[in-house]
Amino acid sequence: MSKHDAFADVGKTAVLQNIQGTMHFLLRYAPFNQMELGHLAQMVEQCRLRFYAAGDPVVGPGDGKIEHVYIVKQGLVLGQRPALSGDAMETTQEIAPGECFPVAAMVSERATRSHYIAAEDTFCLQLSRAAFTHTYNQSEAFRDFALRGVSSLMGQVQQQAQLQAAETLGAQYSLETQLNILVAANPVTCRSGVSLRDAVRLMHEHHVGSLVMIDDNGYPIGIFTLRDLRRVIADGSGDLQQPLDELMTRDPIHLPPTATAFDAAMIMTRRQIAHICVVEKGRLIGVLSERDLFSLQRVDLVQLARTISAAPRLDTLVELREQIAHQIDNMLAHGANPEQLTNILTLLNDHTVARVIELMIEEHGDPGVPFTWLVFGSEGRREQTLLTDQDNGMLFEAASIEEAERIRQRLLPLARQINEALDRCGFALCNGNIMASNPELCLSRQEWLRRFGAMIQSPTRDNLMHSSIYFDLRPVWGPGEGCRQLQEALLQMIEGNELFQHMMAANALRHPPPIGRFRDFIVASRGAEKNTLDLKVEGLMPFVEGVRILALAHGIDECNTLERLRLLGERGVLKAQDAAAYAEAYHFIQLTRMQLHQRQERDGLPLSNRLDPDTLNELDRRILRESFRQAQRLQNSLSVRYQL
Known part of the structure; x- marks a missing residue:
């Protein structure tokens, strides 16, 4: 072998080793770990390694149409844009190893809008336009990432969480399954005029638990x-010749075939019904029973909700509440996302609260006064997790101050009984005494209006803090009309008060997201909370409070944060793409929080919102950091909008 051939072989070996080393590096990060190895290898072959010293520009708006995409291999790159409030530059991105830039500009064939600068000595893999296009056309995983960015990785995180739960539960089906897949064809039906005898015979012959009357x-x-048949027999109210028209439930709940198993589960749980009709183009095509849905899915939400609502004693409720954590595991294994999970938890919590109120009235006597049980805060927003305390109050009608005081004195003993019973059921007593047993929160509608008006007219620190709790409200038990009128009046008062809006926006900035200037999360430095951050206060609350003020200022009466974001995007208050980015970030932080609670519950630890970010894998850390960055963007936009 000649010396030239020997050097050539050494060179080929070095190149091969470099390609293998680069692939090994990239396979630690999404989306590269989702790509076919052949596609990844071809991409790596086209990469060049570039070095940038600290402070060096990598690419910027002045460089024209993007010709290269960069993947950070070592070091850190900052994406910066001019601050909205002046000429200074603000960091909008921190690009760590395994992350790419500027992908959106490459896809759009335009110049980047950001200045990318090396924050420290940095090595980047440089991919040319031709190589990027080839990889984009070849790899579905890479193409999805190029089009949707970090949000495309959320599905991977959700899938990991689902698989972890399914390992324990052995689940095989998803709650996203459409009803047209779950329902059997040719439902058993009858026409008007059929007798009870013939209806029961039809049900027996076809081995079904329901009969649908059609026009x-x-x-x-x-x-x-x-269930209707058992009721008729128990009541002794029907004979076998009686027309079924007089005994059936009219106008049954129905869904389209494109609805999902989760949609059906929520309706069954909320209405406590066992069957839902599936209707397409005005015709019945099937009937879904709770047995079809939940024996298949191994999720017994309807039965749990029904048992909660019929619990004969408080001790029974306490025992039933222990099943809810297992249900969350079940739902996660069946593909439920954080929004669905919090909706389910809130729904089961609502059933529990309602039953506690009924049991306390049975045990201690009816006060003889109509009242509405209000919930505030996360329960008012339908955003509860396993860790929750009480934020509640009472609303009633009174014609005068004297009558209001008389009614209050009749209701307060019951309110105390209810608060104490809820505490036994796992709803911790509120340290701030935001509970209906507090005389200041057991008020007539006119008193609530005066209290809310005082908060808005005098936005002191305490009033702002209280408004962030009380202005997310909804009724859980009792008449709902008084609460609706209260919400309408609240929106009218806020809409015309620019000072209150300004102060509330400033209040929404008091919890900055826990991200440092360079890469690291900001964590507690001492005490029992050392090396942890608070997912609720520092992660979720910037979204909750920022979105709340925008919603209230624009007359949106919805309390749920994600619904508020959707409506703000639809009405143009926020750009649609920003609203979607904020929603995805909120989703991920909530998912991380719920997974933390599940681990704590399984390990027998007290539930806490504090997370050590070092316990996360690289993908979760990356998306959590980006989610906090979105919270920071929302706070920056509020600062500009309200000139803070």
Whole structure:
């Protein structure tokens, strides 16, 4: 072998080792770990390694249409843009090893809008436009990432969480399954005028638990179930010749075939019904029973909700509450996302609260006064997790101050009984005494209006803090009309008060997201909380409080944060893409928080919102950091909007 050939072989070996080393590096990060190895290898072959000293520009708006995409291999790159409030530059991105830039500009074939600068000595893999295009066309995983950015990785995180839960539960089906897949064809039906005898015979012959009455067009006008039959027999109110029209449930709940198993689960749980009709183009095409849904899915939400609502004693409720953590594991294994999980938790919590109120009235006597049980804060927003305390109050109608005081004195003993019973059920007593047993929170509608008006007219620190709790409210038990009128009046008062809006926006900035200037999270430095951050206060609250003020200022009466974001995007208060980015970031922080609670619950630890970010894998750390960055963007936009 000649010396030239020997050097050539050494060179080929070095190149091969370099390619293998680079692939090994990239396979630690998404989306590269989702790519086919052949596609990744071809991409790596086209990469060049570039070095940038600290402070060196990598690429910027003045460089024209983007010709290269960069992947940080070692070091840190900052993405910076002119601050909205002046000429200074603000960091909008921190790009760590395994992350790419500027992908969106490459896809759009334009110049980047950001200045990318090395924050420290940095090595980047440089991918040319031709190589990027080739990889984009070859790899679906890479193309999805190029089009959707970090948000495309959320599905991977959700899938990991689902698989972890499924390992324990052995689940095989997803709550995203459409009803047209779950329902059997040819539902058993009848027409108006059929007798009870014939209806029961039909159900027996076809081995079904329900019979749907349809009109001449095939539309469901009523449903009769085995539960209805038991009621008729128990009441002794029907004979076998009686027309089914007089015994059935009219106008049964129905969903389209494109609805999901989760949609059906929520309706069954909320209404405590066992059957849902599936209707397409005005015709009945199937009937979904709770047995079809939950024996298949191994999720017994309807049964749990029904048992909670019928619990004969408080001790029974306490025992039932212990099943909820297991249900969350179940739902996660079946593909439920954080929004669905918090909706489920809130729904089960609502059933518990309602039953506690009923049990306390049965045990201690009816006060003889109509009242509405209000919930505030996370429960008011339908955003509860396993860790929750009480934020509640009472609303009633009174014609005068004297009558209000008389009613209050009748209701307060019951309120104390309810608060104490809820504490036994796992809803911790509020340290700030934001509970209905507090005379200041057991008020007539006019008193609530005066209290809310005082908060808005005098936005002191305490009033701002209280408004951030009380202005997310909804009724859980009792008449809902008074609460609706209260919310309408609240929106009218806020809409015309620019000073209060300004002060509330400033209040929304008091919890900055826990991200440092360079890469690291900001964590507690001492005490029992050392090396941890608070996912609720520092992660979720910047979104909750920022979105709340925008919603209230623009007359949106919805309390749920994600629904507020959707409506703000639809109405143009926020750019649609910003609203979507904020929603995805909020989703991820909430998912991380719920997974933390699940681990704590399984390990027998007290529930806490404090997380050590070093316990996260690289993908979760990356998306959590980006999610906090979105919270920072929202706070920056509030600062500019309200000139703070």
